[in-house]
Every structure is written in C-alpha cells, then in structure tokens.
Amino acid sequence: MKKHVLRNSFSKSYRSFGTNYNVNPGIDAGFMPVLNFRDRTDERFRAFSGEAMAERYDTRHATCMPCAVLCGHKGSYPDGKVRHIPEYETIGLWGGNIGNWDPDIVGVWNDRMNELGLDTISAGGTFAWAMEAAEKGSRPSALAFGKSDNIVALLEDTAHRRGEGAELAEGSRILATKYGGLGYAAQVKGLEIAAYDPRAGWGQGLNYAVANRGGCHLNAYPIGLEVLYGFIPPYSTRSKAAWVDFMEDLFDAVNCTHTCQFTVFGVLLEPLFPKLTPKPLLRIMMTWFPRVAQLLLDWSVLSGQVSAITGRRVTMYGYLRAGRRSHVLERWMNTRMGVRRKDDTLPGRFLAEADTKHARKSVVDLEPMLDAYYRMKGYDADGVPTAGTLAKLGIPT
Ligand code: SF4
Known part of the structure; x- marks a missing residue:
C-alpha cells in the first residue's frame, strides 16, 4: 500500500x-467558491494555492501518525507564529467565498475555529449565507462580504450562542427557512457543502445531493475523476451515477476500517493492471463503460489489510460489498426518518444560475443522474431501498 501511495501523482501533490x-x-x-458560490472562479485565489503557501509560510509536514500520504502542513506566518496551514475547504469557504483575499487571516480563523470546536465548512457556509442575506436585505447582520474585522468575535459568539x-x-x-433564501443556502439536508462548486463537475453535484450525511464531499469524490485527474467529462451526466455508486461503496468500506480516504487514488490506480492500461483507454472506458473500467481497478491492498489483521479471507468484492451494506443501511435509516427524492x-x-465569471455556462443536470443512481443502488424511484436490495445485502427489516 505504501509503495502504491508513494508513487501516485495525487498523493505526491498532497x-x-x-x-x-x-x-x-x-x-x-x-470549482472555487466566490461570494457564497455566486461565482466559481477568481484569479485572486492563486495566493491560496498550496504552491503559493509553501513559499509564503515555508511549510513543513504536520500530519496524522502514521501516514504515507502526509497531506497536513504547518508553516511560519508573517507575525512570527507557527500555525497549521488551513485545509482546502477552509481556505475556499473563508477566502473568496466571504470576499476575503488575505490567506494570513484564514490561518488565524482556522486555529480559533478548531479551538472552539466549530466545523470550518459549516461555519463558513453559514456566514457566507448570512452575508448574502444581509446584502439582499432579508436578514440584518453584522457580517458583510469583504469585512473581516468582526469575524473572530462572531465566531466566538456562535460557539457560545450569544447575540x-x-x-x-x-x-x-x-x-434560510426562517428568513427566506433557501435557493442560495449552500447546503444539502442541512449540511453545508464543501468548497467545490458542482457546476464545474456534475458528478460532484450528484454526490452532494445523495450523500447520506447531507452535502458531504467525503461521501464520494467524483470531482477528482472529473477535474483533478480528468478521466471523465465534467459537464455531462454520462457515467456519473456509476462512479458515485462505486466510490460510495468503496469509501464506506475504507471508513469502516478507519483508513484515510486520501490513500484511495494511490491504491486504485497504481497496481500493475490499471497502471499499465494506457490512460486514454482508461479514460474512454471510465466514461463509456464505467462498470468495465471498475473491473480494471484494483483495491485488493485494502481488502488484504482486513484479511491480514483479522485472519478472515476478505476478497476485493467482499470488501466492496461490506461498504455497500454500510451505505445502504444508512440510507434505509434515513428513509425511515422520512428522507425521499425531494431531499436529494x-x-x-x-440548478438555475448558469452565468458566472467562468467561460463555461453550466448548471447541474441532476434529475437524469438521480434516476440512474437509484437504479444502480437498488432504490425505488423515490429513493427508498427496495426489499430485494435490503435482503441481498443481509439487512434485516
Ligand atoms: S488526513 Fe490522511 S493523508 Fe492527511 S495526514 Fe492525515 S492520514 Fe495522512
């Protein structure tokens, strides 16, 4: 596993x-969020890139232990303090998404939110919504796009539920339910979405819509295939349901074993078979024949870990099935609490605002992807797991 992870381009970049x-x-x-996702690109974000930060803060590793990817970093800030470098989600949602173009203060806010126990994605999405609502005159607020001097005080007040x-x-x-403005509340099922605008990769939109936790980017990560690797076309519904379906099952299995998800691309793409398949061929297969392409991938390293630790033989497909069982069980619990297609x-x-500063006009074409996804997952047209699906996975009803 370490060998695969060490030579993978994605893990090397991280x-x-x-x-x-x-x-x-x-x-x-x-896919960069700007002013509460009103826009999706801005050159000023370059100052927040990993490359720019490595130079500005003289970064070094500060990672979970033990880890082969080593994505975490810390660095020296201009005020002389050493801080954790905020993660991508944090800089996205506390940078351009609230009209802030100073990376230094995001490092300060990030530390404070961690100390207060505030999730930086949820807090960032909520503050950005409040800024837009204030601008539209639907809810008065001390918050405003581009105003950063009162953020720390309002974070403290949020954590302590004051004012x-x-x-x-x-x-x-x-x-948004109270004041109006659900259309621009960047959340799904009450969970604020991460810093990937789904208009840049429709599969990411499907992922947010169906994730069991709400608008979670760790449910599946199709934006990685659509943009970061460029394996499947971003502005298309083609193959998206199959990849969300597959990644959900795999990620759930990975989470069950408490392995970091950032190992997944190394594990999937670096074994001999996918490694030797020419990339253009892999691209065609992944777009047009996703189920066949999935057969070319290899995650036996992950299932092998379970076998090695437990002594029980777990095959690659047994591992994937365990993830699927976990995922569908969560969905079934959600649907028993009333979640349906209307919530996905x-x-x-x-879904409606195609015009941004990005050259490509785009809105997510969600419904056809949703239909295909339900079929693949074994849910009915309203998104409820069928009795047959539950029985096949051994989920008692
Ligand atoms: S998040 Fe994952 S990749 Fe990053 S340091 Fe922790 S274990 Fe390693």
Missing part, C-alpha cells in the same frame, strides 16, 4: 502542497 494543491486546478476548472451568534449557530438551512437535491443556485 504530500508537497497539502489539499490546497486543489486551488490552481479549481480556478481553471471553475447574533445564537442564530448563526443554527446553520444556513434553519436561517441541490440549492437552486446550482
């Missing part, structure tokens, strides 16, 4: 520059 390696491709492809913070602590869905959706902004 090792050198952390998750902020995503910034430059994100600017070019147009305006008492409301901000509820998150963007509850606020995206904020209106991503």
Whole structure:
C-alpha cells in the first residue's frame, strides 16, 4: 500500500502542497467558491494555492501518525507564529467565498475555529449565507462580504450562542427557512457543502445531493475523476451515477476500517493492471463503460489489510460489498426518518444560475443522474431501498 501511495501523482501533490494543491486546478476548472458560490472562479485565489503557501509560510509536514500520504502542513506566518496551514475547504469557504483575499487571516480563523470546536465548512457556509442575506436585505447582520474585522468575535459568539451568534449557530438551512433564501443556502439536508462548486463537475453535484450525511464531499469524490485527474467529462451526466455508486461503496468500506480516504487514488490506480492500461483507454472506458473500467481497478491492498489483521479471507468484492451494506443501511435509516427524492437535491443556485465569471455556462443536470443512481443502488424511484436490495445485502427489516 505504501509503495502504491508513494508513487501516485495525487498523493505526491498532497504530500508537497497539502489539499490546497486543489486551488490552481479549481480556478481553471471553475470549482472555487466566490461570494457564497455566486461565482466559481477568481484569479485572486492563486495566493491560496498550496504552491503559493509553501513559499509564503515555508511549510513543513504536520500530519496524522502514521501516514504515507502526509497531506497536513504547518508553516511560519508573517507575525512570527507557527500555525497549521488551513485545509482546502477552509481556505475556499473563508477566502473568496466571504470576499476575503488575505490567506494570513484564514490561518488565524482556522486555529480559533478548531479551538472552539466549530466545523470550518459549516461555519463558513453559514456566514457566507448570512452575508448574502444581509446584502439582499432579508436578514440584518453584522457580517458583510469583504469585512473581516468582526469575524473572530462572531465566531466566538456562535460557539457560545450569544447575540447574533445564537442564530448563526443554527446553520444556513434553519436561517434560510426562517428568513427566506433557501435557493442560495449552500447546503444539502442541512449540511453545508464543501468548497467545490458542482457546476464545474456534475458528478460532484450528484454526490452532494445523495450523500447520506447531507452535502458531504467525503461521501464520494467524483470531482477528482472529473477535474483533478480528468478521466471523465465534467459537464455531462454520462457515467456519473456509476462512479458515485462505486466510490460510495468503496469509501464506506475504507471508513469502516478507519483508513484515510486520501490513500484511495494511490491504491486504485497504481497496481500493475490499471497502471499499465494506457490512460486514454482508461479514460474512454471510465466514461463509456464505467462498470468495465471498475473491473480494471484494483483495491485488493485494502481488502488484504482486513484479511491480514483479522485472519478472515476478505476478497476485493467482499470488501466492496461490506461498504455497500454500510451505505445502504444508512440510507434505509434515513428513509425511515422520512428522507425521499425531494431531499436529494441541490440549492437552486446550482440548478438555475448558469452565468458566472467562468467561460463555461453550466448548471447541474441532476434529475437524469438521480434516476440512474437509484437504479444502480437498488432504490425505488423515490429513493427508498427496495426489499430485494435490503435482503441481498443481509439487512434485516
Ligand atoms: S492520514 Fe490522511 S488526513 Fe492525515 S495526514 Fe495522512 S493523508 Fe492527511
């Protein structure tokens, strides 16, 4: 596993520059969030790239132990302090998404949010919503795009539920339900989405819409295939359901074994078979015959870990099935609590607002992907796992 991870280009980039390696491709492809996702690209984000930060902060590793990828970094800030370098999600949502173009203060805010126990994605998405709502005149707020001098005070107030913070602590869905503005609340099922604008990769939109936790980027990671690797076309519905379906099962298995998800690309693409398959061929297969392409991939290293530790023989497909069982069980629990197709959706902004500063006009064509995804997952047309699906996975009803 270590051998695969060490030679994989994705893990090499994360090792050198952390998750902020995503910034430059994100600017070019147009997945960077700007002003509460009103826009999806801005050249000023280059100052937040992993490459720029490595230079500015003289970064070194500060990682989980033990780890072969080594994505975490710390660095020396201009005020003389050594801080953790914020992750990609944090710099996306606390940079351009709130109209802030100073990477230094994001490092300060990141530390404070970690100390307060605030999730930087949820807090960032909620603050950005409040800024836009104030601008539109639907909810008064001390927050405003580009105003950074009161952020720390409002974070403290949010953590302690004081003043305006008492409301901000509820998150963007509850606020938007109360004041109006659900169409621009960047959340799904109450969870604020990560810093990838799904108009730049429709599969990422499907992922946010169907993730069991809400708008979570760790449910599956199709943007990696659509943009970072360029294996499948981003502005298309083709093959997206098959990849979200596959990655969900694999990621759930990975999470069950408490292995870091950042190992997955190294594990999948570096064994001999996928490695020797010419990239253009892999690209064609992944786009047109995703199920066949999945047969070319190899995650036996992951299932082998389980065999080695437990002494029980676990095949690659047995491992994947365990992930699927976990995923479908979560979905079934959600549907028993009332979740249905109507909840598997995206904020209106991503479905209707095609014009941004990015050259390509795009909105996510969600419905056909949703139909295909339900079929593949064994759910009915309303998104409920069928009795046959549950029985096949050994989930008692
Ligand atoms: S375990 Fe994962 S998150 Fe932690 S440093 Fe390694 S790659 Fe990064």
